[in-house]
Amino acid sequence: MSKFLIVIAALVAALYLAAFAALAFAQRSFVFQPGGEVLPPAIAGAEVVKLRTEDGETLIAWHVAPAPGRPLLLYFHGNGGNLTLQTELLRALVAGGNGLMAVEYRGYPGSTGSPSEQGLLLDAEAAYAKVLALGTAPERIVVVGQSLGSGVAVALAARHSVGALVLDSPFTSALAVASRLYGMFPVRWVMLDPFPSDERIAKVKVPLLVVHGTADGVIPFAFGKSLYDLANQPKTFMPVEGAGHLSLGYVLPEVRAWIDGAMAR
Structure with a gap:
């Protein structure tokens, strides 16, 4: 091999390693993307509550007490923004008397700390404990997770x-998901x-609903279907034809009806 080719190969290798190192160093800025301002919840009956995590962080959460006989939705949002961006969806989910505990992750607006998988799982633990302390029985809790929040929700339900x-x-x-996006690097x-979630879903023994848009360009439809296939019965898969990422809002009447049916069991 000529010296020129050796130099080119060395340069390409150096650029590859530099790009991989930059990706590894900055990965959490891709996974967790907090933003926006802290605003009061514009949802009837909602109050802001403070949660204290096992490792000492303080979180804010939005709480709506359930009407008699109605379940409480323990909600975990996706990786971007904050709870305020979910106001319209959350308002629709609590229609009809459903309760709500919507958690703002550590490092997101209004909450202390820095986000990580282990940290978000501790945030979920704090929210679950608060729901129980406020008087909701475990069997009346419906855990709802969107996108990144699905990973938190599965871990909690497991x-x-x-x-x-x-x-x-x-x-x-x-x-x-990261391997699909950055397949040229050994991200593992x-x-x-x-x-x-694929390792945790087998421990979930309660009714499961998976909603996924067929045109999701962020987390492809096949990922949701694969997770669903790994899950225990009873389970329901609800594809949303032509919808992109985060498709729950397109099928809210069907989702509310499914929740009512699951609670009636």
Whole structure:
């Protein structure tokens, strides 16, 4: 091999390693993208409550007490923005008397700390404990997770007694999504927050609803279907034809009806 080709090969290798190192160093800025301002919840009956996590962080959460006989939705949003961006969806979900505990993750507006997989799982633990302390029985809790929040929701439902689980645009794992996006790099070696829902879903023993848009360009439809296939019965898969990422809002009447049916069991 000529010296010129050796130099070119060395340069390409150096650029590849530099790009891989930059990706590894900045990965959490891709996974977690907090933003926006802290605003009061514009939802009837909602109040802001403070949660204290096991490792000492303070979180804000939006709470709506359920009407008699109605379940409480324990809600985990996706990786971007904050709870305020979910106001319209959350308002629709609590229509009819459903309760709500919507958690603002650590490091997101209004909450202390820095986000990580382990941290978000502790945030979920704090929210679950608060729901129980406020008087909702475990079997009346419906855990709802969107996108990144699906990883938090699956982990919580795998560890604790709940009534049902609803996932919107879920993945098999965050590692699988990253591997698809950055397939030229061995991301498995450096991934800090893999969120392995595919390994956890077998421990979920309650009714499951998976909603996924067929045109999702962020977490492809096949990821949600694969996770659904791994899950235990009873389960329902609800494809939303032509919808992109986060499709729960397109099928709210059907989702509310499914929740009512799951709670009636």
